[in-house]
Amino acid sequence: MQSFLEKESIRKEAFQNIWSDELDDVFSDVAEYYDQVNIIASLGLLNRWRHRFVSTIDLSPGQKVLDVCAGTNVIGRALLSREPSLDVQAIDKSAAMQEVGQRLAQEKGFTIKSTISDVHQLPFPDNHFDIITLQWASRHLRIVDVFSEITRVLKPGGYFYHCDMLRPKEKIVAQLYYAYLHISVPMLAFLFRSGPAALACRDYFIEAIRMFYSSDELSELLAEIGYSNISSKDILGGAIGLHKACKA
Numbered sequence: 340m341q342s343f344l345e346k347e348s349i350r351k352e353a354f355q356n357i358w359s360d361e362l363d364d365v366f367s368d369v370a371e372y373y374d375q376v377n378i379i380a381s382l383g384l385l386n387r388w389r390h391r392f393v394s395t396i397d398l399s400p401g402q403k404v405l406d407v408c409a410g411t412n413v414i415g416r417a418l419l420s421r422e423p424s425l426d427v428q429a430i431d432k433s434a435a436m437q438e439v440g441q442r443l444a445q446e447k448g449f450t451i452k453s454t455i456s457d458v459h460q461l462p463f464p465d466n467h468f469d470i471i472t473l474q475w476a477s478r479h480l481r482i483v484d485v486f487s488e489i490t491r492v493l494k495p496g497g498y499f500y501h502c503d504m505l506r507p508k509e510k511i512v513a514q515l516y517y518a519y520l521h522i523s524v525p526m527l528a529f530l531f532r533s534g535p536a537a538l539a540c541r542d543y544f545i546e547a548i549r550m551f552y553s554s555d556e557l558s559e560l561l562a563e564i565g566y567s568n569i570s571s572k573d574i575l576g577g578a579i580g581l582h583k584a585c586k587a
């Protein structure tokens with residue numbers, strides 16, 4: 340765990356100001372067109388990746404689900420489409436993202452409970468949820484702290500499902516990936532006429548991945564935190580990783 344704690348303190352030192360002061364403005368800025376930006380940024384592949392992630396999630400009727408950093412409730416809506424009897428709770432610190440998420444859920448006739456709060460402390464009881472999901476957000480978090488909170492609120496035998504952009508293990512894949520991001524991030528900012536907050540964070544979005552974990556490292560971290568039955572799937576040579584882990 341020592342090496343993860345050291346890496347976490349380097350990430351915190353580099354990004355804490357952006358995480359606490361600037362990211363909220365970025366997500367408020369993009370909330371209304373967040374889904375469209377992601378579809379274009381992924382060259383249309385986003386829906387396929389989301390389907391792949393959501394299809395790894397085992398569901399039973401009536402289960403309690405927590406979606407951490409829920410944004411516009413993409414995951415909550417997809418899970419309720421598969422199993423309408425789920426009891427879904429979303430948490431995100433961006434009220435703007437959750438407002439859009441609530442509207443989109445209501446349009447489908449879904450109920451998703453919403454809590455606006457920082458996820459480094461989860462305002463839920465111990466051993467409460469059957470399933471916890473976290474998609475496209477860990478790069479912006481102190482993950483040892485958040486994963487530990489997730490463990491606390493997950494029931495024993497419950498599953499944590501994680502999906503994010505990761506640091507590819509192979510140098511050549513990483514170089515191609517960063518080159519693509521260097522071109523696509525400013526282009527998207529221009530296309531969607533991003534405000535000053537998003538423009539100021541263009542380099543951050545690439546650096547956050549460069550200083551993040553590889554798929555294998557993420558599996559190791561989950562094991563160190565105490566999860567068992569850990570499995571992972573890499574997409575695009577590890578540029579995206581899907582992880583599934585059980586609380587013992």
Ligand SMILES: C[S@@+](CC[C@H](N)C(=O)[O-])C[C@H]1O[C@@H](n2cnc3c(N)ncnc32)[C@H](O)[C@@H]1O
Pocket residue numbers: 362363366407408409410411412413414430431432433436456457458459473474475476479480
């Ligand atoms: C890229 S979006 C992902 C949203 C959603 N999970 C999805 O798959 O579309 C990242 C989300 O993480 C949220 N977020 C970032 N840091 C957070 C924090 N410390 N506490 C709560 N939410 C946070 C942002 O507000 C944003 O809605």
